[in-house]
Amino acid sequence: MTIYLILIWRFDRYDREPFRIVLANYLWGAIGAIFLAVIGSVILTFFISLFVKDENSLELFGAIAVAPFVEEMTKGLFLLITVSNKKFDNITDGIVYGGAIGLGFGMTENFLYFVGNSDNLVSWIYIIIVRTLFSAVMHCVSTATLGAFLGYSKFMSRGKRIFYAFVGLSIAMFIHAAWNSFVSFQSTAPLGFLFLFITILIFIAVFTISIARERKIIFNELSEEVTNGIIPAAHLNILSSSIREKVGWIPETIRKDYIKSATTLAFRKLQARNSKGASKIYYENDIDNYRRFISFLLSGSKA
Structure with missing residues (x-):
């Protein structure tokens, strides 16, 4: 996850964000968001258990509904602080900061999964591959999506900022819920990998376009300075x-x-x-x- 973080940070070649701020977002995902997500999930699952008695149904509902809702909320919370920073000013910045939070969250979550499923070598290796290449990347993409919408709307009116934040959070939750839904069943797991693969391609395309836009901004704004x-x-x-x-x-x-x-x-x-x-x-x-x-x-x- 740290390697992914450095790659995303360095890929922002024209207006690279201060690494200390990127690292702060990464650590929030790894520690703060995880802590709040655990508390939120326990509380919400408790109330749901009052109505859903079947353990399997409760576990499935937790993966498909509770986890995406709680985890995307707790991951995105720190972005609401970061967006006020003077260095946070466009879509690219939102992708970098949101991606950092998602990768931090994925790192800690991966560690917990790796420790908790280390009794069988074959299944352990499978979990490492799936979570490193897909699940943790899903956390990166979903929170980066929220960050992109926050960056896009930063200089808009308050009403529009709230609207786009809601849209970004909703899409982040959808990505998370769709991935969990697909991989919860063996028959739909291949569709889950395909869905996430397409999502990652879209993420890379948007990131690339945003960086190209930064280059255009630099050229256009400095043209006046030449004059x-x-x-x-x-x-x-x-x-x-x-x-x-x-x-x-x-x-x-x-x-x-x-x-x-x-x-x-x-x-x-x-x-x-x-x-x-x-x-x-x-x-x-x-x-x-x-x-x-x-x-x-x-x-x-x-x-």
Whole structure:
């Protein structure tokens, strides 16, 4: 799960999130969300057991209905805190932070399954493969879906933010419930693997499109800075592509700072246009600061 986390984090190549925040979300999934999910599941299952007496039916209902409802709620809870961070500003960020929570949850849940089913080597290996490649990835995809909707709606009106959060949470629960439903029966398990495989492909496609959109944002927003003389015209295509990671196009002593500040400037401009009140003032002040810093960096490189 940690390897998956690093891959997702690094795949966000244009506006990579601070790893300490990504790690905080990962740990919430691994510890906080698990703790609350256990409590919530016990309480909800207790009330359901008052009406459903058959143990097998109760267990099946818990897997298909209780687990998706409780676990997606507890995983998503921390996203409501993360979304207020100034670094959380688009779909890509939501996918990274939501995916981190899901992977953390999957890691702990996997560990508990591995320990609890270690009496038979063959079945244990099967559980490791299924949970590592599918179940834990399902947690990643489902919570990343909620994160994507939160990122998409961050700068919308409050009513729209609530609406899209509800839609994202509902889809996350559906993905979770569908996977649990399919794999609860031997006859439908192959459909479960197919369903999750298609879901993962959609997840990868959305993530890729979102990253391409980030590249376009950088190009469009920095075009104005070229016109204003803040950024050299020759740097525009470089800053909005993977070429910027190569050495030689600018002094190596300032390359990383220049890339980071120019990228942040581009997103701050977008955020300022979509914000109101105190947030708008914050972003506008940050824009001025980054413009001055970039001018300072480039003037120093010419000296």
